Amino acid sequence: MRYAWLLLLPFLFLPFPYYLTLLTFFALSAMVALSLHVLTGLAGMTSFAQAAFMGVSAYATALLTLRLGASPWLGLLAGLGLSLLFALLIGALTVRLKGHFLPLATIAWQVALYILAGNLVGLTGGHTGLTDLPPLRLLGLPLEGFAYALFSLFLLFLLIGALGNLRPSRLGRALLALRGDALAAASFGVDPARLRLKAFLLSGVIAGLAGFLYAHFLRFVNPTPFSLEASIKYLVMAVAGGVGSIPGVLLGAGLFTGLEDWLKDLLPLLLGREGNYETIAYGFILAAILLFAPKGLWAFLERALPARKGALPKAEPLPLKPPSGVRGEEVLRVEGLRKAFGGLLAVAGVSFALRRGEILALIGPNGAGKSTTFNLVTGAIPPDGGRVFLFGREVTGLPPYRIHPLGLGRTFQHPHLFPELSVLENAALGTYARTRAGFLQVLLGLYRKEEERALSTAYQALKRVGLEGLALERADRLTAGQQRLLEIARLLASGAEILLLDEPGAGLRAGEKRELAHLLKGLAREGYTLLLVDHDMDLVMGLADRVVVMNYGEKIAEGTPKEVQKNPLVRAAYLGEEVA
Numbered sequence: 131m132r133y134a135w136l137l138l139l140p141f142l143f144l145p146f147p148y149y150l151t152l153l154t155f156f157a158l159s160a161m162v163a164l165s166l167h168v169l170t171g172l173a174g175m176t177s178f179a180q181a182a183f184m185g186v187s188a189y190a191t192a193l194l195t196l197r198l199g200a201s202p203w204l205g206l207l208a209g210l211g212l213s214l215l216f217a218l219l220i221g222a223l224t225v226r227l228k229g230h231f232l233p234l235a236t237i238a239w240q241v242a243l244y245i246l247a248g249n250l251v252g253l254t255g256g257h258t259g260l261t262d263l264p265p266l267r268l269l270g271l272p273l274e275g276f277a278y279a280l281f282s283l284f285l286l287f288l289l290i291g292a293l294g295n296l297r298p299s300r301l302g303r304a305l306l307a308l309r310g311d312a313l314a315a316a317s318f319g320v321d322p323a324r325l326r327l328k329a330f331l332l333s334g335v336i337a338g339l340a341g342f343l344y345a346h347f348l349r350f351v352n353p354t355p356f357s358l359e360a361s362i363k364y365l366v367m368a369v370a371g372g373v374g375s376i377p378g379v380l381l382g383a384g385l386f387t388g389l390e391d392w393l394k395d396l397l398p399l400l401l402g403r404e405g406n407y408e409t410i411a412y413g414f415i416l417a418a419i420l421l422f423a424p425k426g427l428w429a430f431l432e433r434a435l436p437a438r439k440g441a442l443p444k445a446e447p448l449p450l451k452p453p454s455g456v457r458g459e460e461v462l463r464v465e466g467l468r469k470a471f472g473g474l475l476a477v478a479g480v481s482f483a484l485r486r487g488e489i490l491a492l493i494g495p496n497g498a499g500k501s502t503t504f505n506l507v508t509g510a511i512p513p514d515g516g517r518v519f520l521f522g523r524e525v526t527g528l529p530p531y532r533i534h535p536l537g538l539g540r541t542f543q544h545p546h547l548f549p550e551l552s553v554l555e556n557a558a559l560g561t562y563a564r565t566r567a568g569f570l571q572v573l574l575g576l577y578r579k580e581e582e583r584a585l586s587t588a589y590q591a592l593k594r595v596g597l598e599g600l601a602l603e604r605a606d607r608l609t610a611g612q613q614r615l616l617e618i619a620r621l622l623a624s625g626a627e628i629l630l631l632d633e634p635g636a637g638l639r640a641g642e643k644r645e646l647a648h649l650l651k652g653l654a655r656e657g658y659t660l661l662l663v664d665h666d667m668d669l670v671m672g673l674a675d676r677v678v679v680m681n682y683g684e685k686i687a688e689g690t691p692k693e694v695q696k697n698p699l700v701r702a703a704y705l706g707e708e709v710a
């Protein structure tokens with residue numbers, strides 16, 4: 131409802147047909163910019179092919195209506211279907227690519243499609259294009275001028291409503307997490323490639339909708355509006371306005387639609403010659419905005435607005451405590467685990483078992499292979515040999531997002547938190563694998579009950595670690611100790627029964643370490659099983675029921691803290707004492 135004012139704009143400009151045209155262009159540009167909000171702003175991927183998705187849909191409806199005499203509404207279905215299909219094709223091939231490969235792949239597809247549209251003259255009419263598309267008709271009346279502007283803005287309004295559900299949902303949080311840190315996202319159940327692909331599909335379909343509307347607005351299609359240059363323009367407008375937020379992309383679309391028109395008149399006057407000089411002007415504008423407001427103009431303006439904090443959840447939480455099992459039963463077994471990095475054998479046949487309700491510490495000098503063992507057990511890296519069993523089920527080589535839902539969660543040596551999310555939202559990321567709402571449910575707003583329960587669970591988890599007073603703060607406000615606690619809260623919210631903590635005491639002050647030890651002992655008493663790596667011997671020896679000691683990738687001792695402290699191999703590894 132916040133954006134209902136959009137629907138008033140056509141009435142405001144009713145006496146000015148020229149501005150009604152501009153309004154329609156604004157609505158279409160804003161849709162493409164919104165598609166980039168999903169793709170770039172939330173999922174952190176860059177596409178130079180949004181205009182190509184528009185083009186696919188525009189040509190689909192043009193061919194269907196002109197050649198087969200079909201209704202434009204059938205053209206809409208075909209357009210959306212075809213842009214989805216192309217997004218699936220390109221996405222499936224490229225979302226696994228890292229770094230610059232995805233943007234490069236989208237450029238290649240964009241250019242290829244543009245060339246095809248220009249050269250398949252028999253089908254597409256080449257650069258001359260296809261003319262005389264039928265107008266859209268609603269309730270028997272043709273949509274033109276005012277009606278078209280109103281219709282486009284109405285669809286934009288609906289789209290904003292749907293996409294507005296995304297950011298405050300499990301999917302929005304997961305996309306943001308994925309953008310920041312794919313391994314952390316996977317460790318609480320997000321399948322990175324799948325989620326990226328879905329974001330890519332959604333983004334392609336939104337651009338397809340804009341393409342359909344574009345074709346029936348101009349009632350003419352040719353390759354020019356669907357060129358690489360156009361894709362760059364959409365990316366520039368979204369980034370300049372602020373691709374991370376809906377108001378940002380709307381601002382970008384509004385500014386650039388007005389600016390484009392104005393520059394087209396002004397630049398020939400200033401330069402004394404005709405030509406597409408707007409593109410150069412865009413470059414300068416983008417450089418200036420990125421220099422002075424790198425998160426886009428909206429972020430710049432937003433600072434002047436009063437900050438809005440969310441509310442605390444009140445719903446009944448998902449159960450926080452893990453289901454009880456028999457204390458002392460084996461929950462995790464590692465057999466002969468091996469991992470080599472080039473010539474270096476980082477883990478050389480390590481075996482140990484973890485029993486329900488115990489705290490097992492994995493210790494060893496720097497480079498002993500502790501973190502690598504952690505990564506092998508959690509699926510972050512595949513082992514070269516050996517096997518891992520979780521609750522009796524073999525999980526060797528499974529990716530983290532498949533292992534986590536079975537009841538195993540981890541923290542990281544350096545806390546992997548997401549600064550732009552609140553403390554509560556960071557904890558709620560843990561509930562990803564316990565909640566179900568998919569894209570369709572989220573976009574239709576049918577996820578709120580589940581979401582409230584997820585947030586409530588996260589809040590309970592924050593309470594358990596003593597961070598509830600900071601729930602609505604941004605996560606980057608937390609001290610190092612609080613960040614460690616937040617990672618533990620995220621694990622508790624995830625419902626994991628086995629908690630793997632990588633150096634939980636690192637960077638903590640003495641008092642904080644005592645509180646941490648108290649918390650971890652309490653969790654073990656409640657039935658959680660803990661495996662931790664830490665360098666602080668006082669913390670480890672005071673906390674652990676059993677200790678496994680590694681050196682040069684091998685297990686050199688295992689036993690109670692007292693037993694391993696007396697072990698000559700351990701003393702030799704730590705203190706350099708001679709082994710008798």
Ligand SMILES: Nc1ncnc2c1ncn2[C@@H]1O[C@H](COP(=O)(O)OP(=O)(O)OP(=O)(O)O)[C@@H](O)[C@H]1O
Binds near residue numbers: 471
């Ligand atoms: N991705 C990698 N590529 C190459 N070598 C690696 C990689 N990860 C770890 N190593 C090497 O494997 C060995 C074991 O490293 P690991 O981080 O597991 O040790 P650690 O016991 O956790 O050490 P620390 O206590 O310093 O964290 C080290 O020699 C390290 O340099």
